[in-house]
Amino acid sequence: MMGRFYITTPIYYVNDAPHVGSAYTTVNADALARWHRLNGDQVKFLTGTDEHGQKMADAAARNGLTPREWTDQISERYRDAWRALDVSYDDFIRTTEPRHYETVQRFLTTIYDNGFIYKGTYEGLYCVSCEDYYTVEASDEGQCPIHHRPLTAMQEENWFFRLSAFEDRLVAYYDEHPLLVTPETKRNEALAFIKGGLRDISITRSSLTWGVPVPWDDRHVFYVWYDALINYLTAIGYGRDDDEVDQWWPYSHHLVGKEILRFHCVWWPAMCMAAGLEPVHHVHVNGWLLIGGEKLGKTMAISGVVKVTDIAPLELAREFGVDALRYYLLRETALGNDGEFSHEGIVARYNTDLANALGNLVSRVTAVVVSKCAGVSPPPRPESPLRGDAERALLAMADAWERFAPQRALEECWQLIASTNAYLERFAPWKMEPGPEVEAVVGDALEAIRLVAISLWPATPRVADEIWRRLGLTGSPSDTPLVESARWGLYRGGYPIVKSDPLFPRIERRGESA
Numbered sequence: 001m002m003g004r005f006y007i008t009t010p011i012y013y014v015n016d017a018p019h020v021g022s023a024y025t026t027v028n029a030d031a032l033a034r035w036h037r038l039n040g041d042q043v044k045f046l047t048g049t050d051e052h053g054q055k056m057a058d059a060a061a062r063n064g065l066t067p068r069e070w071t072d073q074i075s076e077r078y079r080d081a082w083r084a085l086d087v088s089y090d091d092f093i094r095t096t097e098p099r100h101y102e103t104v105q106r107f108l109t110t111i112y113d114n115g116f117i118y119k120g121t122y123e124g125l126y127c128v129s130c131e132d133y134y135t136v137e138a139s140d141e142g143q144c145p146i147h148h149r150p151l152t153a154m155q156e157e158n159w160f161f162r163l164s165a166f167e168d169r170l171v172a173y174y175d176e177h178p179l180l181v182t183p184e185t186k187r188n189e190a191l192a193f194i195k196g197g198l199r200d201i202s203i204t205r206s207s208l209t210w211g212v213p214v215p216w217d218d219r220h221v222f223y224v225w226y227d228a229l230i231n232y233l234t235a236i237g238y239g240r241d242d243d244e245v246d247q248w249w250p251y252s253h254h255l256v257g258k259e260i261l262r263f264h265c266v267w268w269p270a271m272c273m274a275a276g277l278e279p280v281h282h283v284h285v286n287g288w289l290l291i292g293g294e295k296l297g298k299t300m301a302i303s304g305v306v307k308v309t310d311i312a313p314l315e316l317a318r319e320f321g322v323d324a325l326r327y328y329l330l331r332e333t334a335l336g337n338d339g340e341f342s343h344e345g346i347v348a349r350y351n352t353d354l355a356n357a358l359g360n361l362v363s364r365v366t367a368v369v370v371s372k373c374a375g376v377s378p379p380p381r382p383e384s385p386l387r388g389d390a391e392r393a394l395l396a397m398a399d400a401w402e403r404f405a406p407q408r409a410l411e412e413c414w415q416l417i418a419s420t421n422a423y424l425e426r427f428a429p430w431k432m433e434p435g436p437e438v439e440a441v442v443g444d445a446l447e448a449i450r451l452v453a454i455s456l457w458p459a460t461p462r463v464a465d466e467i468w469r470r471l472g473l474t475g476s477p478s479d480t481p482l483v484e485s486a487r488w489g490l491y492r493g494g495y496p497i498v499k500s501d502p503l504f505p506r507i508e509r510r511g512e513s514a
């Protein structure tokens with residue numbers, strides 16, 4: 001069914017360049033956005049950079065730049081990386097833009113006017129890398145439990161948000177909206193956190209000037225998290241264009257990492273309630289890509305040695321191709337679980353799924369068209385034995401994409417690839433004499449490949465377009481909505497097909513055992 005889909009990634013800190021961990025969230029959000037576009041939905045896909053806070057001010061100073069110069073540079077690197085990975089965002093927000101200042105100030109002034117903000121003193125242990133406070137109990141013996149660095153004791157007179165006033169309202173809201181947070185384990189985690197009791201939160205800083213000024217107190221700027229969450233409203237014109245907010249906000253989906261669940265699933269809905277706005281429609285929480293069991297992309301100081309678990313996505317894209325990297329990020333781990341990242345893992349997926357299963361299917365079918373059908377593609381049979389497999393896979397894929405399960409959608413697509421390969425092996429058209437029998441088998445396989453190309457487009461758009469071209473079709477599978485294209489029997493055939501290079505030449509090196 002056609003509808004609207006407003007999908008967001010978290011906005012990335014610009015203390016560092018993009019790494020595979022940030023690419024993971026972004027590519028998943030991109031594939032979801034693309035699937036919805038293919039489905040004929042109106043889509044808005046937002047990503048961007050989170051540029052305020054102590055961490056950014058420190059990173060700029062370390063590099064001898066002003067925060068503005070620093071954030072300009074790094075934010076651009078995110079845009080470059082996403083362009084290179086075919087990330088089809090509709091809007092890229094920077095929290096240092098005037099439109100964001102305007103929305104943040106409006107939104108928070110509304111909360112202030114509604115009586116949910118007051119002045120108090122904050123004391124706590126602070127981790128600059130998390131830009132977050134920890135209680136003594138939540139700390140790892142005075143160290144940050146994520147970054148394993150000493151926490152700093154801080155005391156400040158700040159403005160506070162009365163989060164505690166929203167405990168009951170949040171619980172009721174969760175009850176009424178069972179799909180507010182997915183997967184269910186993460187929903188339970190958020191709910192348990194709420195039911196465990198909520199403390200008011202400090203939302204401003206006076207020790208820092210690198211932030212959005214508090215409109216009612218010019219000695220303070222907003223705490224970076226408090227301005228950051230509001231980006232999702234800035235991009236749809238909150239405070240500037242009510243119609244745009246009405247158009248997108250009821251269809252909003254945030255994809256966020258598990259370490260920022262509390263901000264998105266507790267603070268953020270409460271902030272919206274305090275501002276008199278319906279909370280976000282849906283938050284899907286993803287797990288981490290790990291390397292050696294640690295979160296990828298993290299800088300840690302262990303026993304005085306700085307270890308950076310950093311991998312540059314663009315290098316991987318150069319080594320394996322953009323689509324192979326995207327495929328690996330989408331296929332290897334269910335969106336919600338943690339997964340171990342490895343070069344060997346990419347090579348294995350590349351060789352098994354892309355080179356052997358998909359690449360081989362396309363090569364052998366096009367080769368048979370050339371050798372047995374005079375290079376002209378035959379049409380499929382309306383009642384082919386492959387039809388049922390294809391229809392089942394299409395339905396299962398649609399369901400998986402709707403449920404934020406790209407991995408599952410791709411498994412279904414590969415199921416169809418496997419059925420088509422098995423079908424070809426059963427009839428071995430390459431051994432047949434040219435004639436109607438070969439044409440029937442090959443026409444069926446070509447139709448299955450057409451449906452595979454459509455299904456692949458959200459995940460691996462370049463190869464989907466290339467397969468389309470090899471089938472003799474013009475344009476891209478994305479030119480036509482699914483309802484009009486993803487049906488058995490629409491491949492008309494009669495197109496000239498030529499022999500071409502393998503889509504994914506096998507990689508014979510690292511990770512190869514045989």
Ligand code: MSP
Nearest residue numbers: 010011012013021050228229256257288289296297
């Ligand atoms: N700036 C905040 C988000 C503010 S949103 C209003 C932030 N930025 S971040 O750059 O640290 O992380 C952004 C996203 O990247 C998070 O969802 C985080 O989980 C994701 N990832 C960073 N490293 C990751 C992995 N190793 N694996 C999976 N996702 C990871 O938090």
